[in-house]
Amino acid sequence: xxxxxxxxxxxxxxxxxxxxxxxxxxxxxxxxxxxxxxxxxxxxxxxxxxxxxxxxxxxxxxxxxxxxxxxxxxxxxxxxxxxxxxxxxxxxxxxxxxxxxxxxxxxxxxxxxxxxxxxxxxxxxxxxxxxxxxxxxxxxxxxxxxxxxxxxxxxxxxxxxxxxxxxxxxxxxxxxxxxxxxxxxxxxxxxxxxxxxxxxxxxxxxxxxxxxxxxxxxxxxxxxxxxxxxxxxxxxxxxxxxxxxxxxxxxxxxxxxxxxxxxxxxxxxxxxxxxxxxxxxxxxxxxxxxxxxxxxxxxxxxxxxxxxxxxxxxxxxxxxxxxxxxxxxxxxxxxxxxxxxxxxxxxxxxxxxxxxxxxxxxxxxxxxxxxxxxxxxxxxxxxxxxxxxxxxxxxxxxxxxxxxxxxxxxxxxxxxxxxxxxxxxxxxxxxxxxxxxxxxxxxxxxxxxxxxxxxxxxxxxxxxxxxxxxxxxxxxxxxxxxxxxxx
Ligand code: NAD
Numbered sequence: 001x002x003x004x005x006x007x008x009x010x011x012x013x014x015x016x017x018x019x020x021x022x023x024x025x026x027x028x029x030x031x032x033x034x035x036x037x038x039x040x041x042x043x044x045x046x047x048x049x050x051x052x053x054x055x056x057x058x059x060x061x062x063x064x065x066x067x068x069x070x071x072x073x074x075x076x077x078x079x080x081x082x083x084x085x086x087x088x089x090x091x092x093x094x095x096x097x098x099x100x101x102x103x104x105x106x107x108x109x110x111x112x113x114x115x116x117x118x119x120x121x122x123x124x125x126x127x128x129x130x131x132x133x134x135x136x137x138x139x140x141x142x143x144x145x146x147x148x149x150x151x152x153x154x155x156x157x158x159x160x161x162x163x164x165x166x167x168x169x170x171x172x173x174x175x176x177x178x179x180x181x182x183x184x185x186x187x188x189x190x191x192x193x194x195x196x197x198x199x200x201x202x203x204x205x206x207x208x209x210x211x212x213x214x215x216x217x218x219x220x221x222x223x224x225x226x227x228x229x230x231x232x233x234x235x236x237x238x239x240x241x242x243x244x245x246x247x248x249x250x251x252x253x254x255x256x257x258x259x260x261x262x263x264x265x266x267x268x269x270x271x272x273x274x275x276x277x278x279x280x281x282x283x284x285x286x287x288x289x290x291x292x293x294x295x296x297x298x299x300x301x302x303x304x305x306x307x308x309x310x311x312x313x314x315x316x317x318x319x320x321x322x323x324x325x326x327x328x329x330x331x332x333x334x335x336x337x338x339x340x341x342x343x344x345x346x347x348x349x350x351x352x353x354x355x356x357x358x359x360x361x362x363x364x365x366x367x368x369x370x371x372x373x374x375x376x377x378x379x380x381x382x383x384x385x386x387x388x389x390x391x392x393x394x395x396x397x398x399x400x401x402x403x404x405x406x407x408x409x410x411x412x413x414x415x416x417x418x419x420x421x422x423x424x425x426x427x428x429x430x431x432x433x434x435x436x437x438x439x440x441x442x443x444x445x446x447x448x449x450x451x452x453x454x455x456x457x458x459x460x461x462x463x464x465x466x467x468x469x470x471x472x473x474x475x476x477x478x479x480x481x482x483x484x485x486x487x
Pocket of ligand 1 (some may be wrong): 044058083102155156157158159182183184185213214215216217218219220221223235236237238239243257258259260289290291346386455459460
């Protein structure tokens, strides 16, 4: 098997090697990366194991003292440069991400890559604010410092690998840590470009390392490495459990952003036009969005009218090739995932669910699945209780506000919740009772980087965003000095 050191997509050369200590390095074996658009082979990537992972952690450890010693202003410079380079290459990065993940080109061009640049810029600037604070008492002056913690291990999923990697790389590096990033094996390419751009931007060798590989091998080796001081993971709840348990053995703090099964509640006083438009948005990226409101909870009195509007809005969604700017719903990521999604739908229908719309693979074949809404589903059924991570929503009715809250809180997840109402008192009352890291009222997916983000229950551990990211990536230290003892 030949091992190409780079491949070309849309004219962009993408290194297909690990990036360790500022150098491209191959591994002794490879894995194969396919495009979900039409299953064509994209690249052979390094299937790293403990040897490569440990080398990357060593490189990060060696680079740490010098990077940590820099001021936040000095660290901000190359991070801001990296953001600038990302902005300059917006369209080619968007094309690569679409090719590798199957996510729609329109979203990648208009929002996702821009957001990745902003992640780096925002945290580079935010780090300027975390400098020293002093708390005085009668006998001592407490000087509180946010010290970098060391080597941060960052592990990201395939549904938005570039954006989610910068969401972690930005604050970790801005705070003075060095990083080993393990990209997702189903969509690894854009993270190789991130490594390349870090070199161009002047990030010193060893400060950002990227090690490709299969989760259970490369990811597991990274989390268990004793030189790692933080683990930030975004992915499934099941993997989060394993990672948290491995990190616990080394007593390493873990931040987990995990799966969701978020409720989308529509009250009878809601703006139904707005609600149905936002319901259709839940199908974008084929529903492979952790935050998606996958459980529609609808007040009975408006069910008929909302159903008509929703069916119309969902039927109007163009399903197909994500490279076309008109497409809204692209393919699922792999055949394995496609079958998993279809399995959920088939079992639900066998149990008595009715497809209000969709209900199976899309007519154009491949990995394309029809946007599906299943009704007549029981609260304790598999389809209501478990994350599908595909274009599949459930539809349940409620009569009273209390019942809506009970249904909304009635799963083990707690990532997000959406409430559609025009009644201010109700909006506040319901939002306060919902168990979720984020509650959106009359909107969806608006994430201010200054606000905290994370999940409750099995949707996550900890919060990142704004200063919360620095609470995680830093060791908070107090230097208590007796007053009057220093000259
Ligand atoms: P996954 O858990 O299968 O994989 C995520 C990453 O973890 C990949 O890089 C994978 O290689 C790695 N990994 C797998 N096993 C590992 C192990 N034992 N040790 C260390 N690393 C390991 O998740 P996925 O299928 O890539 O992504 C989809 C999931 O991610 C969904 O559940 C979705 O809800 C969730 N997600 C959550 C958020 C959020 O912010 N809460 C955002 C995006 C996706």
